[in-house]
Amino acid sequence: MDPIIRSLLDTDLYKFTMWQTMLHRHPQTQAEYSFVCRNEPAYPLAELLGDVNEQLDHLCSLRFEPDELAYLGALRYIKSDFVDFMRIFRFQREFITASVEGPVLHIRSLGPQVHTMAFEIFVLAIVNELYFRRFDRDAALAQGRKRLQDKIALLRTFEKEPPRRHPFEFFDFGVRRRYSRDWQREVVATFKNEVPQYFKGTSNVLLAKELDLVPIGTMAHEYLQTYQALGFRLRDFQKAALEGWVQEYRGDLGVALTDVVGMDAFLADFDLYFAKLFDGLRHDSGDPLVWGEKALAHYVKLRIDSHTKRLVFSDGLDLETAMKLYRAFADRAQTGFGIGTNLTNDVGLVPLNIVMKLTGCNAQPVAKLSDSPGKTLCDDQTFLAYLRQVFNVTALA
Template identity: 55%
Template sequence: MIVTSLLDTDLYKFSMMQVVLHHYPAAQVEYKFKCRNPGVDLVPYIDEIRAELAALCSLRFSPDELDYLRSWRFIKSDFVDFLGLFQLNAKYVEIHPATDRPGEIEIRLRGPWLHTILFEVPLLAIVNEVYFRNTQPGLDLSEGRRRLREKISLLRDTDGYQACRIADYGTRRRYSREWHEEVVTTLRDGLGQQLAGTSNVFLARKLGLTPLGTLAHEYLQAHQALGPRLRDSQIAALETWAKEYRGDLGIALSDVYGLSAFLRDFDMYFCKLFDGTRHDSGEPFAWGERVLAHYRANRVDPRSKVLVFSDGLDIPKVMRLYEHFNGRCQLAFGVGTNLTNDVGPEALQIVIKMIRCNGQPVAKLSDSPGKNMCEDSAYVAYLRQVFEIPAEPEAAMAG
């Protein structure tokens, strides 16, 4: 059994799920799986993935786990009470070979947002581990351990970086559950205060670390169908978040419509209200400069705000970003696949993205075209027009 606890997921799933319970309990959504690696055949492992899915759906939150969630200052008691009754249901998940793409699998999740939101992270972890234990049986992890020691040494022992802190964001694409725990334990013991925490709630609890996370793209995408009008959907999403958390969990995600559209909506009110912003696509140095300039233009001291970088980071890139922005703002770095799936074989680049909400298409139009994903080209064209986003090559939207 790969996933043994419903806490074995990322914190932002719980923070978003609480908003769904309190504000959008009737919302219906659809998610779609995609593997971005060419030539990866997952079809032989469908039965094994289904078996692991069934095991996942047998899990319930234990009283101790509920007490842990209840101890967080931003989690409300009625949400924990709901989780005490909660169980994932496999009826919302379809897994089968893709009919139009030989060698690829189709995974779709359809159902109430409140009852499907917790599937994404553990399901991706299951696909990863099933794939690697079949294609790399008995892999010697000594190379992964060597690489991990090098990363720790580089960050810990290089002069001038003692205040540079990283966090583990690697649950979805980890090599395996056991390896993930070994990695985070090694980081904790090797980096000390330079490890800010982990996005994985189970490991945060087990290893005495800080769980980290706020919101993901799906939250802002859903507001394309939930908000008052499409043009105001990003504003509505941020205002609803602020209403729920009253100043807590104040990191805004900047790339659902690209940075230019984000900054148009992220006015002086939001600049002062939110603690910072998160980068997840596009060129990070240019992104950071534009965000800092935006804060200054809105009479906010950038040194009081956090820039969170989380897009495909490795330790050398973290250090370059730290050197460039240190002293000009507060900094946070979430490192994912490079920590939890750097053991030798090529890591899978797999995602599960929301594509519909309440029967309406939703889309993410980020600053990295390869990350975009939508099945309705007419809707994408309309979305670009509404948010004044330049067109891009059609192939980039084929996800």
């Protein structure tokens, strides 16, 4: 077997930042995560079951190495007791299962959240790489390298544009849907070497460590969703989650995710207190232009100088879309663009639209009411209806 995951740092930074917060504040939480493929693969993912189980066995044999722990410990927002936890941590195989139902591959992790939450990115990277190993590798890499050079040429056209108030900065957010581990490394290293004036970091902690880049990330949907099941009044879960984050990081990692129950419901909770404490907001569903205007209007309403805040866009971006959004907002606020699939899996093949989402917590359903149709993942229609009622959110078609 050729192991896909060879280091436990080969994952997104926000896994560690959320992990630390949950370990410190809610270590007893039980959680369930479910794998879903949202598009039609070229062949049934069920065919990968044996290989997936082999890769999961290998993943559960890995531990953090001393140099990896030293790297984590050198990040100023990572606490020493969390590094001590990482020192003894190992994935427990009993907390994750893979099975098939007809052509459908099912992967489910269930157990203490501090033992299950980190499976997600590794599972997605494993399924992706196994899936694409069946295609012509040489043709894919040739096409990928051509497209990579086209992206660099496009970025260099920025030098001819009139300067704006804030610079154009983009990041690699491509671990979960990458074509392969080695291809992500080649893409990230190429951007670092060719366009360092624009490329400012990666969510992949291992690549950040090895290529001397800034690791990028704060929180994901699962963090806020967990607070739906921690005993807070449901109407107050966003405020409780944001407050927990503020208390944990005391000014670091200050970009808040806005779309767990939609932008409008988020802004209703994002009052002057939070707007001053957080450095900015991250967009991950819905029309990004509409979202950005709502964010800026909210800062104006609160009499906050938007030039001191950052709007981070991360929903299905490519470079062309990122540049369009930059031109729309860069004279009014700082911007940042996290690009995933269109950086690390743009090789001429149709990417898998796979996710592994938090679907239950403490034996209760949790959900995201996305600003985009098709992104909601929850089997409990009663809870979804209740969540929509509490936050006055209309169901999307």
